[in-house]
Amino acid sequence: MHLPFPLTTYRARLADVQRRMRDQQLDAMLISIPDAIYWLTGVDSVGYLWPQVLIIPARDGEQPIYVTRTTEEPGVDACSWLEERYFYDISEEDPVDAIIGTMRRYGVDTGRIGIEDDAFTMLPSTARRIREAFPAVEFTDCSYIVPAARLIKTDAELAYQRQAAEIADYAMERVFDAIRPGVSEVQLAGIAAAALGEAGGEHAAIPPMVVSGERSALVHCMASRRTLSRGDVVCIELAGVVNRYHAVFMRTAVIGEPSRRVADVSNTLVAAHRAAIEAAAPGNPVHLPEDAATAILTPADLTKNRCHRIGYSLGVAYPPGWLEPMTMVKGDPHVFAPGMSFTVEPNLHLPEEGFGIKLGETVECTPDGARTMSRLPHELRVV
Known part of the structure; x- marks a missing residue:
């Protein structure tokens, strides 16, 4: 595993982002922008043509869950500290169904959930399907939570x-x-x-x-x-x-x-x-x-x-x-x-x-x- 920073740095970044989420009364959020995912996890790939999300629970200490295609698995293993991952095979599974199914399996299906309204990697059709799959969830924009955490550099x-x-x-x-x-x-x-x-x-x-x-x-x-x-x-x-x-x-x-x-x-x-x-x-x-x-x-x-x-x-x-x-x-x-x-x-x-x-x-x-x-x-x- 190659990371440009110690693991303690990534843990601190995640804790800071989770604190910001709780300040905005979020229970979880879905992040798809590659620079935000890299900053939080170390995942380094240009494979974001296909839908991918980092599902982040707001509770302190809970680990994020990464959903991406099977092609990315070797890179995720080599470049990131992530333990919770789900890889979908595009020849067998619809990518958005994979995201929705992963949210259900991990209990990210109630309360108030952030989703990026301002992200080129979160297509309107993808966001619409996710919203429709969870009609009881209150979805709200979370596009700028991670960028705000990144503004002051170490x-x-x-x-x-x-x-x-x-x-x-x-x-x-x-x-x-x-x-x-x-x-x-x-x-x-x-x-x-x-x-x-x-x-x-x-x-x-x-x-x-x-x-x-x-x-x-x-x-x-x-x-x-x-x-x-x-x-x-x-x-x-x-x-x-x-x-x-x-x-x-x-x-x-x-x-x-x-x-x-x-x-x-x-x-x-x-x-x-x-x-x-x-x-x-x-x-x-x-x-x-x-x-x-x-x-x-x-x-x-x-x-x-x-x-x-x-x-x-x-x-x-x-x-x-x-x-x-x-x-x-x-x-x-x-x-x-x-x-x-x-x-x-x-x-x-x-x-x-x-x-x-x-x-x-x-x-x-x-x-x-x-x-x-x-x-x-x-x-x-x-x-």
Whole structure:
């Protein structure tokens, strides 16, 4: 059995989650999101295409029950501490019937039960069938109980993220080294992926993204076969991963001397980015980094070119995404606290001008203020 943390860590996590469940007057809950299951149990698999649930009783000391397909049994044995498991054979048993039957066998069929309303792995049809099977149960949303428990990272968790950031830095440098006219975006994305693996990184929830020239304004597009030319702006986004803990990293390069406009926009973005990091201090509401960046971007008439929220909590992740629920926008009730880790990324896209600029990284909140996990400069890289 391989686990990235001692068994005592997983027991403490389970006890904390069960306490949170009791605070919300739950008798049990069903969790299907892979990052939550991994965080609680160590199960490391991308086999969540088929229905799976971790059934968690709320009573202190009771063990969770994992329901998944038979294909996953060797991985569950190798990667987790779970003792109560049920494996269904998809050629013989309906997956949702397997979940319902397991709930009945373990007596998870009365009272108030949490089910995820906000989970891509809990299909509406699956949730509907579970609800219909237990008409006397009061079902309620439990989507954010485990994410709330994960928001403040331990020193050990942050150490994995810092290692992931070192891997991301290494990969970014290898991409910068390879940027030149005639190289394609897909080649650069491949170089990024190879460098991440070479440095010890695991597969990321989102593969490396590379866009160039007029495509640099396309924030979430994947790499194309477009080849680079002199004068091109090149945006790169990638993530280092250690024990599923992600460190996201974004930088922009230009081939040859940048135009005055590209240089001015980049310099303004750097100032906004640094102001946002400084605003992520303990006790501050999480929308303050957005406010700090906006105060710098607005006089330059660049606020309209902001692509999305300035950041979000980050930690364990699986495809298709790496966002945790805390988002740094007005209306989010969280405040920064030591142990939080999150992205800061005030990216800009200017499609009408034919370019965009990405600048972002993973940041941790410490008792002394926010600190970036990356060592690379923020400025536009000229190659």
